[in-house]
Amino acid sequence: MIPLRRHLDRWLFRIGPPEPSPIVLGQRRIFVLPTPAGLAFAAALLVMLIASINYNLSLGCALVFLLGGVSVASMVHAFRNLLHLSFTPGRAEPVFAGESACFHVVVANHRHARRPSLRLKAHGAIVPFEIGAGDGGDLIVPALTAGRGWMALGRVRIETTYPLGLIRAWSVLVPDQRCLVYPAPEPMPPPLPEGASRNLGRRAGSTGDDDFAGLRPYQPADSPRHVAWKTLARGGPMLTKQFSGMDGGEIHLDWDDFPPDLDIEARLSRMTAWIVAAEQRGLAFSLTLPDARIAMGRGSEHSASCLRRLALFGKDAGADA
Template identity: 35%
Template structure:
């Protein structure tokens, strides 16, 4: 019986979702009207209605005019509240201004703009799953910006299936609500994980080759720190004693310190490698060092600055991912299996 009950619930839920999706197509701009506003009594409204019914029966039983007057007066209040609750959303326009960016596991800010119609929009509440924004009041003909945090589960594209907009003003006896189904998706970066020491397989050319010692010698050479060196290689104890920042440079190293390389961590799964690279990108960004990013099928030439850091993080976030499509049922975008050789095939692991 339990299995049959769960099947019926899932069937009803799927049919309800399909009906809502047909009624409210995906769009970054939604104007609310009678076609897409839903209204029902709240729990308090149901209790209020039952009390009115009991009062009506009492008035009929005792033929008491005062009970009749009170019952019809409160009933008129209920009907007036229903019209006012509906008017709070009628004519309201909700626009997704900018989808947010952030790291996996964090709340990603989505920026919306509310623009009221002929009537004031009072006590408007935006929510998505377990996240919500404090109620806002938008005056007639004016606009107000609202930021809604949306929780992210993993890296990639983040597109909420539905953003709920709701009001219970006045009295909280009824609730009017609707949804907006965004088209634009936010971007979730890999969660940074401190990276072990590894050396890039990418060479800078003759200049780096001339500066490299003969292969086969594995003793360390202490040299002054220079831009692009990994922070893990800095001799911090010596720095604490002398104030001089030096680096242990092992002879026989290969590759360039100016490159962050996906292939430098052959023992780690793909998602962990991306988390390592995200950590290193942040580290280089803080120090202002010049660096490039090497991924299978995609290379970003060495550069520096906040714009370069943001570009590298977006590439790490969307590597191997496809933008969400209307046919997908995943609430937080898509995840495609892929291999390291091709960005369109499998990837392993999750963060």
């Protein structure tokens, strides 16, 4: 069924690979059909016309033609509501498998007319919006993730039933946009493995649980008990507390150290959980995989690099381009 739908899309809507940005809706890309309400309205007009002719009601015929003209005019307005809209793919922050990815799509209206009652549909999500005259907007399209790796935004449909709901104008586009999905962390992983050498001692700027050292912007992987709830309650931004404490030494995450009965996805899930835990505690760690090795490091950039390796482990070499 899905291959048939793709062939139908390519033939009917001229859909192929992802399109370069910006994607502008020209007149050959916009399709117009009546809605169910529009079909019922047309059927009612047909009954009224037959009755007016049968009983020779000139006013009835005039009313039918007037309402028919209004419906035809609404078709033009629905078509013009989409004409020359511009779409540009935005950013998509990495997420863990099972979470909702947020694709940002920038919409621009270069006409001096408002564009009301618009809807963007992708991955089963419906995002209603409107654009002011000569204005633009950043739309967020949520999409539930399933597995790790790259997730493409894919087929997007933009539609409108403005102004009367009788006519639906729509277009289909495929932005060149994707989101990196990390493996889902293991819910209850074992404790972090001990490093071969642990240089315990006080280190300025390290993260521990002893002395309060300041606040930093909140990250999704932060522990709820480190969130500055009092600052948030006073109307401030969501921040995370930082502590200066004991350095936990170095941790080596090695693929070959796992039990042999763990499959590939289970190992990736456990490594992901350990990386998140090590970042929260400010520990330095290295990562060794069958096809790569990342040297010792710490911080959010180092964690993101390691998680990216785990997300793309075993994928095609061209997928990381």
